[in-house]
Structure formats: C-alpha cells, structure tokens
Amino acid sequence: MCCEKNIKEKLLAIKTGYEDAIQSKGKNTNNLIRTKKLINHLHEFIKEEFIRNGVSPDKIYPKKGDSAGEKKFLGYLKSKKQDISVIPKQPTGPIESPLGPTYGIKDEIGKELMEKSITVNVRSQLSSIKKNTDTLFERTYAEALNLHMKANRMVLGDLYLIPRYPWNQSKFQENRVEFLEEFPHALIQMFNSLNDRFHSTDAHYKYERVVLLIVDFKNENPWVMSKNDLIKAGLIPTEMKDIIDENLFQPCRLIPDLLNLYRRRHGNINDLV
Template sequence: METIDEAIARIKYLIEKSIIDGGVEAKNNLIRTQGPICILHDVAKASFMRLGVNPDYINPPYGEHNGELKLAGFFKCKDQDICILPGNVSAEEEILLFDGILKGKKDPFGFDLTQKILSVNVRSQLSSIAKNFDTLYERTFAEALNLHLRCPNMVLGEFYMIPVFEYDDNLAKEHRVGFRNNRKIQEHIQKYIYSFGAVNNRSTISGEEYKYERVCLLIVDFNRDTPKIYNTDDELKADGLLPEHTTASINNMNFSTFASTLMSIYQQRFGLTSFR
C-alpha cells in the first residue's frame, strides 16, 4: 500500500509523462480517465486499513474503483466514493416515506445500515482552480447536507486535493512541463482553507448538517522534483502561501489525522468492533 507521499509522487509522474508523450490533450485525457483520482481513493482506503479496518468492509475494495454504493439521503441517491460498512448490521430494504423526490422509492440498504456506514468522498481540482469554485463548493456541502438530514449520526469525510500551481497548458501543447504563475496565490490558498474549514469538524448530531465530521484539504506543490504536501500553517507561511497574520488554518485539515479522526468519531457514536 502506498503512502500519501508515494501516491502524490505517482500522480506527478503520470501527469508529466502524459504531457511529454502526448501534450495537453494526453494530460486532459489522463484526468478524464480518473487515473489520478483513483490513486487518491486507494491511499485513503489504505489509511483506514492501517488503523485496523477489515479490507473486506471497504467498498469498492482497495485497488478497485467500480461498484460504488448508491446511498439514499433526504434529497437524492448518490454514489459514494468510499464506504466502510459495519460487519454487524445487515441491509434491510426500506420504502422511503419522507416528503421529496425520493418519496415512495426503495432504499435497498435501509436507514440503520446507511447511518452506520462511514463514507468518504474524494475529489481533486488539478486544473482551472479559480473557475467554477462556487458550483464545486456548493456541491461539497450539499452532499453532506443530503445525508445528514436523513441520517444525523452518519460519519462523513471529504478528501479534496488542490495544487499550489497549475500545469501550464500552453507549454503542455508543446509537450513541455511547466507551471502557471499565480500572483494571487496567498488569496487563492486562503480562500480554499476558509471555505473548507467552514464545513469541517461537525461535532454534533443535532445540527450543522452541512458539515463533514472531518475534511482533508490536501494542498500540493507539484512544481518540485519531489512534490510537497503542506500539513501545517507554518509550512504554508514559510513558503509564502499564506499571509503571516491570517486566521485561516489547515492544521485540522491535514491528511495525517484524517482517517484517525473519523474513526474516533465513529467509535464515540457506534463503537469500532463492527469494522474489525
């Protein structure tokens, strides 16, 4: 199983090889195949397995990326990138009775199993970072809201990767690897941290349904021989990526504590023996 550093290094290698071999079209095709994001799926699954989660309870299994579970929330049914299912709860088909577009629909899993699934969604924004931010952010908190309105005890995680610098598509057209300069980099990074911090650390089961129990905002500088992952505010400030006196903080959104925090919250609500 890869570490997060190994996974990020492999993503860098695949993207840059595609640029050198096939230019910007090959890079875009690689991203469309979801190859890089699937690497993140597996490194997230591995982080739970290292904490003792039975691999048989992870869906889709480690190394596989088809067959996601479609869970019913309050507004809609939605495929979940990673689901950890409890081994001591069985699915029981349920007819949904609450008002909304799902009224009268069949839920093959039922309320009890759905609420005891630990779900993590994984996303990355490798290009056009500044574009469509509002739409992407609205989608992020809407998915937590959808599930928590139906299942208030459900433990949800969001794993989101952004690059410090985007690959330069003009250079990629010439099969050259390079990065776009961003003179507003501090503003850009600060915006993402504030935005994801606002939907992080849901600690109650009777409110803040739009929040995740834990968010990981993975900020990566690919413009190095070995890509750098930022885990602390001090690291970001040292490299000029955050203003010195900002209140934006990534300290509670790093990867190193992502899985363990979700597991701790799950243990408080349901116990952990169901994952062993």
C-alpha cells in the same frame, strides 16, 4: 508502510502519471483526469489507511484495488454514489423510500445502516484551479447536507487535492510541463468552514473531517504543505492563522480522526473490524 510514506508514494504516482501524459498526449491530457486513473491513487490511499487503522477490508467499498463497486447512499434529497464507504454489514437489499423528496427511489442502504457508516469522497483539480471555485464549494457542502439531514450520526470525510502551483494547461499542446503562479486563497477559508463536525447535532452541512491536500508538485518529490508552510507562503493571512484548523492540511490524521469520532458516536468500532 507508514501513512507519511504512503501518501508520498501516491502523490509521486500522480505527478509522474500526469506529467508523462502532458509530454506524450499534449492537449488530450485531461482525458486522463476524466478516466479517474490519477485520482484512484488517493482512493487507494484512503482504503489502505482504513485497513491500517483496523477496519476490515470486507467492510470497505469498493474493495482495495478495485475502482468499481461504489455504494449508493440515498440522502434527504437525492441518491449518490460515495467514493469510499465503510459499512458495518452487507445491506439486505433495496427498499422503497417513504413519502418525501425521494419518494419512490430505491434505498440500497437504509437509514439505520447509514447512521453507522463512514464515507469519504475524494476530489481534485490539477489545472485551471481558479475556475468554478464557488460551484465546487456548493457541491461539497450540499453533499454533506444531503446525507446528514437523513442520518445525522453518519461520519463523513472529504479529501480535496489541489496543487500549490497548478500545471499550465495552455502549454499542454506543446507537450511542455510548466506551472502557474496562482492559488485560490478563498478555498482555505471555505473548506475550513466545513471541517470538524464534532457532535451529531452540529450543522448538517459540515463534515466530520475535511482535508485540503495542498501539494507543491514543482518539487521532484511532491511536498505536502502544512499550515506553517502556507502561512510562510502568504496563503494564510496572519489575521486568519488562529482560526484555520491545523488538521485541515494533515492527510494522515483523516482516517484516525474519523474513526475516533465514530467511537464517540457509537461507543466503539467493533462493527467495522
């Protein structure tokens, strides 16, 4: 299956699952979000695209079809599970972190293996999308900063799903599927500032690749909006169009770009196949 068809199928599954929950569970719909059943469709998309681009399924954690088995990476400040990890070889076992902010914490991966790993985190917000925008941004760049300060050659990706028209949460208790005419314009500029960490010496708070997956779920078949679509919709101001990366909105470039950057850092991807 090609990437474009794959992402369309995953987004349709998210739309169908969310709207079925609204119509049957009403105000309890957000419990579905907390179980991660919907966002797991995008986790599987990431895993499938790694495999389609030549990565061995044995090097991917959690395994395809599983939601358990996330690997925990110890960064400069803290330890945190990563949604999807590609690790060249099985970690030999936890070692105790040396003196520093994480002294005494067990390191499951180790710095040497971290440097040659790829991780991708997946986030989403389907309703109330204007809430906590600053907090979301702070958490996103803090994640990259924490890992790159310890392992600056590590390749990081981030995929953030946000609807062009969010579902109207106030209508959930009536079991009604309705959409709001709102969008947090600042998110585009925020995530653009975190994208395209080309060199290992670039800012640690940036990601090698970020995708801001802006989707029009009002359509019967969810529609991934391109940079041109967003300009036409007035979501990217004309004066900003030359500084916003086109690849920020292209989910099918995420994994190929991450692997190409890995090749630049490490010479090839032989350790991952």
